[in-house]
Amino acid sequence: MNFRKPRLDIGSSSSPSPSSPSTESSKPRKRRFDDSSETDYINNSNKSKDFNTMSHSTPAINRFTQQKYSQQYLELLKKRRQLPVWEYKDAFMATLEKNQVTVLVGETGSGKTTQIPQWCVDFALALPVQSGQKRRGVACTQPRRVAAMSVAQRVANEMDVVLGQAVGYSIRFEDCSSPKTILKYMTDGMLLREAMSDPLLESYACVLLDEAHERTLATDILMGLLKEVAKQRPDLKIIGKLIIERIKN
Numbered sequence: 732m733n734f735r736k737p738r739l740d741i742g743s744s745s746s747p748s749p750s751s752p753s754t755e756s757s758k759p760r761k762r763r764f765d766d767s768s769e770t771d772y773i774n775n776s777n778k779s780k781d782f783n784t785m786s787h788s789t790p791a792i793n794r795f796t797q798q799k800y801s802q803q804y805l806e807l808l809k810k811r812r813q814l815p816v817w818e819y820k821d822a823f824m825a826t827l828e829k830n831q832v833t834v835l836v837g838e839t840g841s842g843k844t845t846q847i848p849q850w851c852v853d854f855a856l857a858l859p860v861q862s863g864q865k866r867r868g869v870a871c872t873q874p875r876r877v878a879a880m881s882v883a884q885r886v887a888n889e890m891d892v893v894l895g896q897a898v899g900y901s902i903r904f905e906d907c908s909s910p911k912t913i914l915k916y917m918t919d920g921m922l923l924r925e926a927m928s929d930p931l932l933e934s935y936a937c938v939l940l941d942e943a944h945e946r947t948l949a950t951d952i953l954m955g956l957l958k959e960v961a962k963q964r965p966d967l968k969i970i971g972k973l974i975i976e977r978i979k980n
Contacts, residue, residue: 794856795890795897795913804891811889814842820850827854827937827968831961835972843972844871844941845886851970852914855936867936868913872922872953874945876902883907883916890914919949923956931960937968944973 791800811817816837826833827850837843851869860866873879883900892898899908901917908915917925919940926932938957943950957969 793891795892795911800891803888807889811842811846814846815840816842816846820846823847823850824854827851827970831965831968833968833970835970837972844882845889847970847972848914848916848939849886849890851937851939851968854968855913858936865934866913867934868915869937869939870922870932870935871914871916871939871941872919872950873916874919874942874947874950876918878942879916879918880907886914886916919947919953923949923953926956926960931964932967933964935967937970939970939972941972943971 792798793800793804823833823835835843835847848869848871855867855869858867871882873882879900879902883898884894887894887896887898890898894900895907895909896911898914899906899912899916901908901915901921903918903920922932922938925934932938940950940953940957943954961967961969
């Protein structure tokens with residue numbers, strides 16, 4: 732998909748991705764992802780979510796804290812809706828649901844790093860949880876430790892949660908997360924370390940590779956690993972985010 736200013740390109744992988752594990756002839760009901768998930772949705776972690784059931788009349792309760800949203804959240808939400816990436820939310824969610832691998836290309840400051848992972852959280856929370864299993868979360872890699880920490884704090888503020896609870900980060904020698912963490916920012920190396928004990932990354936429903944154009948050794952190894960994991964886990968969503976200026980060069 733090609734967009735003019737502000738530019739954000741959303742496309743699925745050119746190579747065929749593994750098909751969905753469902754082979755039923757009847758198509759599953761399509762989930763609807765919209766802005767109401769930001770303000771009107773009350774979460775119950777023991778039940779699967781259908782975004783068609785959300786109501787604008789529902790009290791503005793934070794699904795993670797079960798408290799009313801703060802004034803800071805409402806102010807940040809206004810700014811988020813002005814980001815270039817915001818108008819492509821529906822297009823992204825539709826692409827994410829249909830494809831296993833998605834590649835995003837956008838300009839610096841478009842909101843890819845902060846908004847896309849939150850939309851992936853919406854997607855992950857809408858998935859059913861099998862009996863005896865823990866709800867899968869979202870991992871977003873960063874090439875630098877400082878970026879992982881600062882972005883995690885920003886997103887925690889936008890989601891109106893305490894850093895280390897629903898939103899956390901993991902870097903070398905420091906793990907600011909908990910069993911309640913649904914969105915974790917981390918360095919490429921930390922995700923590789925997690926893969927040593929969890930080869931199929933069963934803890935995650937979505938894995939985002941931010942700044943994927945920065946070809947570090949860890950990033951290249953991680954891409955190769957995810958390629959193999961995708962073959963065994965058709966339900967895993969992989970999103971690569973690139974900066975357009977780097978692609979031009």
